[in-house]
Amino acid sequence: MLDFCLFGAGRIGKVHAPNIAGHPKARLKCVVDPDLDAAQALAEPLGAKALATGEAALADDSIGAVLICGPTTTHIDQTEAAANAGKAIFCEKPIGLDIERVERCIEVVTKTGVPFYLGFDMRFDPSFREVRDAVLADAIGHVEQIIIVGRDPVPPPIAYVEQSGGIFRDSMIHSIDLVRWILEEDPSEAFAMGECLIDPAIGRAGDVDSVMLMLRTPSGTICTLSNARHAPQGAEGSFGAQFFGSKGLLRVGTAYPTATEGFDANGPLAKRDFPGFQQRFADAYRHELDHFVNAVIDGTPMETGLEDGRRSLLIADAATESAQQRQPVTIRY
Numbered sequence: 258m259l260d261f262c263l264f265g266a267g268r269i270g271k272v273h274a275p276n277i278a279g280h281p282k283a284r285l286k287c288v289v290d291p292d293l294d295a296a297q298a299l300a301e302p303l304g305a306k307a308l309a310t311g312e313a314a315l316a317d318d319s320i321g322a323v324l325i326c327g328p329t330t331t332h333i334d335q336t337e338a339a340a341n342a343g344k345a346i347f348c349e350k351p352i353g354l355d356i357e358r359v360e361r362c363i364e365v366v367t368k369t370g371v372p373f374y375l376g377f378d379m380r381f382d383p384s385f386r387e388v389r390d391a392v393l394a395d396a397i398g399h400v401e402q403i404i405i406v407g408r409d410p411v412p413p414p415i416a417y418v419e420q421s422g423g424i425f426r427d428s429m430i431h432s433i434d435l436v437r438w439i440l441e442e443d444p445s446e447a448f449a450m451g452e453c454l455i456d457p458a459i460g461r462a463g464d465v466d467s468v469m470l471m472l473r474t475p476s477g478t479i480c481t482l483s484n485a486r487h488a489p490q491g492a493e494g495s496f497g498a499q500f501f502g503s504k505g506l507l508r509v510g511t512a513y514p515t516a517t518e519g520f521d522a523n524g525p526l527a528k529r530d531f532p533g534f535q536q537r538f539a540d541a542y543r544h545e546l547d548h549f550v551n552a553v554i555d556g557t558p559m560e561t562g563l564e565d566g567r568r569s570l571l572i573a574d575a576a577t578e579s580a581q582q583r584q585p586v587t588i589r590y
C-alpha cells in the first residue's frame with residue numbers, strides 16, 4: 258500500500274482525493290490546506306486527517322507519496338520539501354512559473370532520486386492515447402497539421418488567475434504537452450495571439466482569456482492550439498483535436514460527458530450537463546493515479562517527468578512572449 262498526503266483541497270484536489278481513497282493499492286492519510294475547513298470537508302468523509310500545514314506529514318515515515326495540487330506558486334517549495342523528505346511526488350502542472358527556479362528544483366529532485374510524476378493527465382485520456390499509438394504506428398503518415406481546442410465552461414476565480422502564470426502556462430500547457438508527446442518532437446517556433454474578450458477582470462489581472470498559438474516543429478508539423486476561458490455553446494466544441502497526416506486523419510471529439518447524441522422530433526437534444534474538465538477527463542485522472550501508484554510500488558519509469566515540465570514551460574513562456582511582443586519566437590531548450 259502507498260500512503261498519500263495531498264496538498265490543496267481545491268478544484269483538482271477534489272478530483273484526486275477520492276481517486277486515491279478508492280485505489281486498491283493506495284490510502285489517503287491526510288489533506289493539507291491552510292484553509293482548514295476545506296481540508297476537513299475533503300479529508301474527513303474519506304477517512305483522512307486534515308492539516309493546515311505539511312511539516313508533520315513530511316516527517317511521517319509511513320507516508321510514501323505526496324500529491325501536490327495547491328496553487329501553482331506553491332508547487333516548487335512543496336516539491337523540494339517532499340523530495341528532501343524522501344517522498345515520491347505527484348505534482349500538478351506546471352512545476353512552477355519561473356524557468357530558472359524550475360531548473361533549480363529539478364536539480365534538487367534529481368539529487369534525491371525520488372520518483373516524480375507531473376500531472377499531464379490528458380496523456381491518460383483514452384482518446385489521446387489512441388491517437389499517439391496510431392501516429393507512432395504510422396497510421397496517418399507524417400503528421401502535417403494538428404489542431405487542439407480547449408475551452409472551459411466558465412472562467413476560474415480571479416484569485417486563481419492571478420496565481421496561474423497566465424493562460425498559456427496554466428491551461429494551454431496541456432495541449433502543448435500533447436503535441437510533444439504525440440509527435441515525440443519538440444516545437445522550434447511559436448507565434449501566439451491573445452485577447453481579453455470574456456472578463457475584463459482577467460485583463461486587469463494581467464492575463465488574456467482567449468488565445469491561439471501556432472507551433473512549428475523541425476520536421477515541419479504545424480500546430481494550432483486554441484484555448485478560451487469560457488464555452489457559452491456548451492459541451493459541443495469545448496474540447497477536441499484533429500491530427501492530419503500524409504495518409505489520413507485522426508479526430509478526437511468532445512465525447513462529453515459521453516459520445517452519445519440524442520434526438521427528438523425537434524432535432525438534437527441539448528447536452529446541458531457541462532460541469533467542466535473534472536468530468537471530461539475523469540478517466541484520465543483515474544488512469545494517471547493508477548500509473549503513479551504502480552510506478553512507485555514497482556519502481557518503473559514515470560510517464561511524465563521533470564524534463565517534460567521544463568520543456569512544456571519553455572514553450573508556454575515562448576507563447577506568452579510571442580503574444581506580448583506580437584511576433585514569432587524561436588524556442589530554445
Ligand SMILES: NC(=O)c1ccc[n+]([C@@H]2O[C@H](COP(=O)([O-])OP(=O)(O)OC[C@H]3O[C@@H](n4cnc5c(N)ncnc54)[C@H](O)[C@@H]3O)[C@@H](O)[C@H]2O)c1
Pocket residue numbers: 264265266267268269270289290291292295326327328329330331349350351376377378417427534
Ligand atoms: N491537471 C488538470 O487538469 C488541472 C486542473 C485544474 C488545476 N490544475 C492545477 O492544480 C493546481 C490547483 O488548481 P485548483 O484549480 O485546484 O486551484 P484552487 O484555487 O481551486 O485550489 C487551491 C487550493 O489550495 C489551497 N492552498 C493554498 N495554499 C496552499 C498551500 N501552501 N498548501 C496546500 N494547499 C494550499 C487553497 O486554500 C485551495 O483550497 C494548479 O497548479 C493548477 O494548475 C490542474
